[in-house]
Structures are given as C-alpha cells and as structure tokens.
Amino acid sequence: MPLTIPVILGSVRTDRIGNRAAQFLIAQLEARGHAAPLVDPAELKLPLLDRMYKEYPAGTAPEPLQRLADLFRGSDAFLVVTAEYNHGVPPALSNTLDHFLEEYFWRPSAICCYSAGQFGGVRAAMALRAMLAEMGMSSIPSLLPIPRLQKAIDSQGIPAEPWITTAANRFLDELEWHAEALRDRRQRGTPY
Numbered sequence: 303m304p305l306t307i308p309v310i311l312g313s314v315r316t317d318r319i320g321n322r323a324a325q326f327l328i329a330q331l332e333a334r335g336h337a338a339p340l341v342d343p344a345e346l347k348l349p350l351l352d353r354m355y356k357e358y359p360a361g362t363a364p365e366p367l368q369r370l371a372d373l374f375r376g377s378d379a380f381l382v383v384t385a386e387y388n389h390g391v392p393p394a395l396s397n398t399l400d401h402f403l404e405e406y407f408w409r410p411s412a413i414c415c416y417s418a419g420q421f422g423g424v425r426a427a428m429a430l431r432a433m434l435a436e437m438g439m440s441s442i443p444s445l446l447p448i449p450r451l452q453k454a455i456d457s458q459g460i461p462a463e464p465w466i467t468t469a470a471n472r473f474l475d476e477l478e479w480h481a482e483a484l485r486d487r488r489q490r491g492t493p494y
Contacts, residue, residue, distance in 0.1 A: 305378040305481050306337045312384040312395030314344040319451050323416050324383045325459025327446075330470055331381070334478070338381070339373060343394040346370070351400045367401055374405035379481035380439055383414045386426035391433065399437065407438035408488050410480035412473065414446040422447030442480050446473040 309328050313320045324340060331338035346366045355367045363371070374380075382399075385392050411434045415423030424447050431441045446469060448454050455461050 303482070304335050304337065305478065305485070306339075306373075306376055307331055307379045307381050307477070307481065308339050308341050308373055308377055309381045309383060310341040310395070310398065311343065312382065312392045312398075314392075314394040318344075318385070319418070320383050320385050320416060322451060322455040322457060322459055323414050323448055326455050326461060326466070327381060327383065327414060327470065327474075329459060330467075330474055334474065336478075341370065341373070341398065343398045346398065348397060348401060351397055354403065355401050356404065371402065371405055374402055377409060378485050379409055379477055380406070380411040380434075381414065381477065382411055382430065382434070383416070384423060384426050384430055386415065386417050386421070386423040389425040389429075391426050391430050395430075396433070399433070403437060406434075408484055408492050409439050410477065410484055411439040411441045412444075412446070412477040413441050414448065414473075416448040416451040418450065418452055420449045422449035442473075442476050444473050444476050446470060 309324050311320055311324045328338040328340060348366060355363050355371050384395055413427045413430055415427040417423040424445065427445050434441050448466065454463050454466055461467055
C-alpha cells in the first residue's frame with residue numbers, strides 16, 4: 303500500500319548540495335510507489351519561529367504553514383535530509399521542523415545526512431535524532447550518511463557510486479517497515 307513520505311531538505315544555502323540527495327531519495331521512494339513531496343525551506347521562506355502552527359487561531363496561519371500542516375497530518379513517515387553545520391543541525395531545518403508538533407506524532411522519521419567531507423554529516427544526525435524523538439517522530443535505527451556528496455551524487459540526483467543505491471535500498475526498506483507498522487497501529491488509536 304502506498305505511503306506518503308515527505309522529504310524535508312535542511313539547507314537554504316545558495317550553493318547547497320543536499321538537493322542532490324533529496325532528488326535521489328525522492329526518485330527511490332517514487333519507484334517504490336510512494337508519494338514523496340519535497341519540503342524545501344528555501345521555497346517556503348518561513349519566518350523565524352515566533353508562533354507554532356497550532357498557536358494561530360483556526361484559519362489564520364500563513365499559507366505555507368497551513369499547506370505543510372495538511373501535508374504532515376496526511377503523512378505516514380518523514381525523511382529528513384540534513385547537512386552538518388558546526389557539528390549540528392542547520393538552522394533552516396530546525397526552524398522548519400519547529401513550527402509543528404502534533405502533526406508528527408506516531409510517525410517514524412529517517413535521517414539522510416551528508417557532508418562535503420569524510421564524515422557524512424553523522425554528528426548533525428546524532429543531534430537531529432534526539433530532536434526528532436522529542437517531536438514525536440522517532441528516527442529509525444539506520445542512517446544514510448553520504449560523505450563527499452558533491453562527488454557521490456550528481457546534480458541530477460544520479461549516484462556516481464553503486465554503494466549509495468544498495469545502502470539506500472536497505473535504509474528505505476527499514477523506513478517502510480516502520481511506517482507501515484505505525485500506520486496500522488495509528489488506525490487502531492493512539493494514547494492521546
């Protein structure tokens with residue numbers, strides 16, 4: 303049964319390379335029959351967090367927030383693509399995620415991290431994992447770290463190295479399993 307898994311991109315830098323990983327993962331999810339809409343903070347242009355979506359009176363939230371709330375409520379899981387800024391989570395990613403809370407509950411997340419260097423963004427992924435759990439969308443055990451992303455995946459989202467597709471398949475198998483299990487359980491009710 304098809305799943306809806308938004309791919310949340312974390313960087314807004316002009317010369318960002320994370321969109322390569324996002325394009326690749328969207329293509330992989332769509333090839334499996336899933337909907338994988340891109341959530342791009344560079345396009346959303348959300349303000350710095352002042353009010354969460356839930357703090358707006360009904361019908362008064364800015365249009366991008368309303369659109370995201372609708373998408374997130376209808377989602378089965380979330381795939382977050384994060385860079386590593388100073389060993390941490392990019393501010394644009396944190397800002398995008400922080401606008402919501404209940405919309406994430408009882409849905410799994412998965413982290414694809416990357417860097418231009420050899421560590422593949424894993425230091426940011428560790429901080430992000432704790433953040434996602436606190437928001438109610440605990441991450442699956444596996445990560446998909448991609449070191450030297452600028453060489454590993456081209457600008458069209460095509461991997462230059464075969465290990466990426468192999469690793470992504472295992473990673474997405476795990477995400478699907480968690481998403482299906484939690485979707486089935488949500489349909490029977492949640493603690494609150």
